[in-house]
Structures are given as C-alpha cells and as structure tokens.
Amino acid sequence: MKIIVCIKQTPDTSEMKFDAESKTIIRDGVENIVNPFDLYAVEEALRIKQERPDTVITAITMGPPSAENVLREVMSMGVDDAILITDKAFAASDTLATSYTLATAIKKMGDYDLLMFGKQAIDGDTAQVGPGVAEFLNIPQITFIRKIVEITDTNITAQRAIEDGYEIIETTLPCVLTCIKELNEPRLPSLRGKMKAKKAEIPSWNAEFIGADTEQIGFKGSPTFVKKAFTPSIDKQNMVFSDEDPEKNIDMLIDALKSKKII
Amino acid sequence: MTELNEYKGVMIYGEHAHGKIEPVTFELIAKGRQLAKTLGVETIAVVIGNNIDEMANELIYRGADRVIKASFDKLDHFISTSYSNIMAGIIEKYKPEIILAGSTTTGRALFPRVAVKVRTGLTADCTELEIDEKDRKLLQTRPAAGGTIMATIVCPNTRPQMATVRHKVFKEAERDENRKGTIEIFEVNSGMIDAVTVFKQFVKDETQTINLTEADIIVSGGRGLKCPEHFKLIEELANVMGGAVGASRPVIDEGWLPYSHQVGQTGKTVSAKIYVAIGISGAIQHLAGMKSSDTIIAINKDPNAPIFQVADYCIVGDLFQIVPMLTKKLKKI
Ligand SMILES: Cc1cc2nc3c(=O)[nH]c(=O)nc-3n(C[C@H](O)[C@H](O)[C@H](O)COP(=O)(O)OP(=O)(O)OC[C@H]3O[C@@H](n4cnc5c(N)ncnc54)[C@H](O)[C@@H]3O)c2cc1C
C-alpha cells in the first residue's frame, strides 16, 4: 500500500497570547510546528503500516524552505520519506491554489492508495484543502474520520464524525481521508527515528518540476484574497462578582440575569 | 467565458438530516434575503436528496423566492461526490452570484469540491456577511488562527462568491405557511451519482442527550473540577438549566467525558444563548469554540483567568462552593 500524508507547517497558536491592554496578539517566540491535526493522519498511516508492512508512507508539504523541518519531524515518527514542494510562485495561495498545487505534485508522484490529511490547519481553520485535492484528482473522500473500520486491497470503510453521531462510509481506493483527534493518539518520535530523519535526503520540487500551470498557482490562481485583517475586539461590559461570601455573588448573578431577562 | 454580471441571485444550500431541513439553513435564508434585498435579486434555495417535496415547501415557508429541487432515488444519504456533481450542475444552470451553506460537517465536505469544479473561491466558517455597496462584492468575515484574528475575505474575479457560515450567528427566518414561491426541478441523471461510495449506517451519539452544537444553554467544566466524579456538579447545573454538558480539552484528554463534549478549536464550535464556563481558564483554543455565545457566565477562582475577558458575568470564587449553591437556587426559580 502507498500512503501520502499532507502536512502543513503552522505557527503554534497555543503559544500565542492575547495582550488585553493593547488588544493585540503577541506572537513573539511563537514556534512553527506540524499542524496538530496532521499528526493524527501521520499516526494512522503508521498504524496501517504496522498491519501491512509492505506499506510506504511519504509525507509532503507545500511551504517555504523552512517547512523542511516539519517533514523531518514526521520522518522521526516513522514516515519513510518526504518531499518539499516549494517555490516563490506558490506564495499567497488560497485553498483552491493550494489544493491544485498539492494535487499536481501528487500526480507527479505516481500511484497511491490513500491520501491522508488533517481535519484542518490551525492557522487557516478552513478544512478545505483535503476535499479540494480529492476533487482535483477526481477521487472519493471520507472526511472527519474517527475510526478506520477496514481496509482491503481495493476498499476502505471508515466512521465519519458528524454533528450528532457518526456514519459508516465505504468507498474504493484511492481515496482522501481527513482525520480528527478522536482517531488516535500520535506517538512521539523515537531516537532512532530522529537520527534517520536528520540524515534523510528531502527532495524539493518546484512549480516547473511538478508541471504546474502558472495561472493556477499562488496569487494568480487564488480567487479569494484577504481584504482586511484585525484583532477581534473584546468589548464585553462584564460584571464581576467577587464578594467574600459566595452566596452574595450568586444572588447578585441571579438578580442580574433576571433583570436582563436572561432567565 | 461568462461575464460576472450574468450571475444573479443569492443561493442557499438546503442542508437536511434525518428527513428534516437543518436550522442553519433557515438562518442562512434570513441572512440571504437581507443580502438579496441590498442587491435587488432573488433568494433561491436548493435541496438535493430523495423524498424532499416537503422540505422544498418548507424552504418556501421560510422565505425562499424560488426552490431548486434535485431528487433522485439513489440520493437517500449525503455523499459528497454525488452532491457536488449535482451542485455544480445547478450552478452552471442558474448562475447565482452568491452561495451560502452551513459550515457543518456536510457544508465543509461538499463545498470545497464544488469550488474546485466551478473554479471559484470559498470562504470557510464566516461569522459576518455584508455587501460592499460600491461594487456589489460580498464581504466575508471569519475568525482564523483559533479566533485570534478576524479576516475579511473577498472573491473579486470569479462567480459565484461562496461561503460556509457558522450556525447560530444569524437569527432563523420565520415560518409562514402562506408564503408563495416557485419550485423548479433540476434533472439528476445517473452519471452524476458516485457509484463507488456507499453509506452503510448512522450511529447516534447516545452520550449527548442534547446536541451540543444546537443547544441554547451549555454548562461546561474544565480542569478546575479536579476529577471525573466532580463532573456531577456540572451535570446537575445543566439539568436545572435545561442545558447540554460541554468541556474543555483536558477533560476529554483525561477521559472524563467522550470527545463529543469538547468545545473549542479541536472540538465543537458552539454559539449558545447562555454559556457557563466552570473551572475553565479560557485558553485561546477554548475561546475559539464558544466566544460567539450571547451571554457568557464564568466561574473561576483566579481573578486573572482569561475567560473573564470574554465573560458577561464573572464569579470569582471556589466552584465547589458556588456551583452546588447556584444549582439549588436556580431550582427554586
Ligand atoms: C492545537 C491545540 C488545540 C486545542 N484545542 C482545544 C479545544 O478545542 N478546546 C479546549 O478547551 N482546549 C483546547 N486546547 C487546549 C488549551 O490550550 C488549554 O490547554 C485548555 O483549554 C485548558 O483547559 P482548562 O481551562 O479546563 O484547564 P486549565 O487551563 O488548567 O484551567 C483550569 C481553571 O480552573 C480554575 N480552577 C481550579 N480550581 C478551581 C476551583 N476550585 N474553583 C474555581 N476555579 C478553579 C483555575 O483557576 C483555572 O483557570 C488546544 C490546544 C492546542 C495546542
């Protein structure tokens, strides 16, 4: 079985702090990490490999040259090899252009059985790239998977989480899967893995090499753009009840809620 | 190539589950009508599936001027590939200027495929929509990076302008059975149906008596509760208030409650009328999932807890004293 895992380098949003006074985000010292959802995709691929030892797992990322680090990180977890898809021409890609670029690179890679994605990237929070790639490649998808029920040489059955439960979907390979947290618990890199990852050759592919249409990548290939970005204002007129006596606080709360007709 | 100004009308995707239109659709019809009025165009709803006649009528009662109905016997369940083939066909035929869908597991599985088919933009999980009166463009505002930034996105050169929209940020359109509208049929053929993907079964989440994403009242607990046994306090308060039980991530990671209860960036995005956060610090990732609730009440012993920055009512104190007493007093009301 051949599995391709798409991973993204994202800023660690849990390190971002909000400065209440200046109402801005403090990004200083915020590190780049593997998008946390993508680790569930990596882990699931590794588990499939444990069941089917002939499996080869390749991680790919589209990003700046520095994104090589996240590829090495997943290699240290056990991913077999990696490809960095990088070119200045990819800059300013929206989800459509990103999906096109990844799909074009995947076609260049040859045959595959499973394409695994995180549910969403924690910087953009869109969850659009996985299904977008599936459409460009004209293959089926199962999104938000919480469990793989069965994989055969030709088919996959998985549980897809929805709002009020889950559905069981079966489809044929090759297919796209997007992974949620419930799926598994990602392993930590091993020492041996780290050594191997450090030495690994990671090829970089540019736009020309993958044969990308210059009209469909980067800024030109992106139908949407950001007109404005701002920090959300927190202008709650909040009421604070901090009396020594808890009962007083509760009474004040209930009175306030009643007078506002909230209860 | 079709000119941009040939695209007219605001189209709403009629999402349905278990034989009923989902409430988010009614919210989008209300918002869609507002946008359509500014643009001087119609509001058109789409419904795809099998046995959908009643749903088509319901969309009219809720305010759609026209409904496009695409039914076929193999469409009993949502399959993203089949539905996206049909949706792309509908777009080609009716050329709407704007399409809105819920940013649900359905909307987010379907519309990225549609966007690729028709090669247009798609803005995810919007919380504000507005028409730029100067140039008729749709201004689509959404939170990103776990809610730390807001971005306004435009799609200037391709049509339709498509957005998935967070549920419960707009009010539902009112129902009026006297409303009239036209229902048109979009012919589905077997070539549009995915022959390889099969829906096998739906399994309901039995641990949630009230669906968290639809709940009006949510009582959530965090690590401040110390151990799973204490979650009873949260459940009792939720019971008295008639609400659902939510939780922060550590509660789920520790296995105190199943994942379906998690609120936040990695869990569910909720937009309740009343959200009570108990023993939750208010990390950015948690706030991302609940900040848009109408009234937020926070109980925390740390006066500097970030949750207080987004709360309307803040009780500083020990939850083990406060929560049982609050439950008791609310019971009497
Ligand atoms: C990629 C990523 C995604 C994440 N996604 C999510 C997500 O979806 N949802 C989420 O919730 N988190 C998420 N997190 C985790 C998040 O960063 C925080 O770690 C988490 O929200 C903290 O949970 P908490 O507030 O329950 O715990 P803590 O931060 O430990 O806070 C406990 C609070 O309880 C208070 N307390 C303690 N004892 C008492 C008492 N007796 N009475 C009153 N108050 C008391 C304390 O003052 C404290 O404020 C994510 C993190 C990452 C990196």
Ligand SMILES: Nc1ncnc2c1ncn2[C@@H]1O[C@H](COP(=O)(O)O)[C@@H](O)[C@H]1O
């Ligand atoms: N630049 C990228 N390179 C590789 N994979 C990506 C990239 N952007 C997004 N992905 C994948 O698509 C998923 C969804 O991302 P998004 O649609 O941006 O929320 C991520 O979890 C990744 O698996």
